[in-house]
Amino acid sequence: MGAGAKHGAPATDLAALADPPFDFDDLFRAQYGRVTSVISRVVRNPARAEELAVDAFLKLWRTPGAHGPGATAWVLRTALRLGIDELRRASRRARYAPLLRLVRHVPTPEDSAASGEERRRVLRVLAAIRREYAALLLLRSHGCSYDELAAALDLGATSVGTLLRRARQAFRKEYIRRHGHT
Secondary structure, three states, X not given: OOHHHHHOOOHHHHHHHOOOOOOHHHHHHHHHXXXXXXXXXXXXXXXXXXXXXXXXXXXXXXXHHXXXXXXXXXXXXXXXXXXXXXXXXXXXXXXXXXXXXXXXXXXXXXXXXXXXXXXXXXXXXXXXOOHHHHHHHHHHHOOOXXXXXXXXXXXXXXXXXXXXXXXXXXXXXXXXXXXXXX
16 A cells, blocks of 8 residues: 555545535526425415525525535525414414504504594685585585485586586685695
8 A cells, every 4th residue: 555545635636525515506497396396385476485585585595504414404494484484474464454444544643643634624615615515515526426426415416517517616616725735
């Protein structure tokens, strides 16, 4: 045996034992379908699964410590966590959606003051225009149909549209005269 053989393997043998360099593109091509499939089983939405798979690979790209022989396991674990997080978000959305429909916008004190002032302006303008016009506008704003307006105000059904148009014009003209804008 030579002296080099006794103390270790030649340099060419050591290079063969080292891990191959990390190739993100190869890993992406090889594992994208698998990662998407795993997420799709969790979220039950193929399009969303593809988005989350891309997110998982993006996280891998941005995490150099995960590059290497364990990268496949890392990206699968990350993808599964993203899928579970998506399920949790969907569950919260479903749980709180009825409440969100009830509370569309919580007014701030400034909103309340502004809407209160606007309400006072509208009432002053309604008091200034013809009573018939004010009644038409108020009832229409509460969802009354043309037939209901005609019956409530003892009007001809065919004249309701014309009277509403005139009422809106009278309201707009008086509002601008008093407040300068609509």
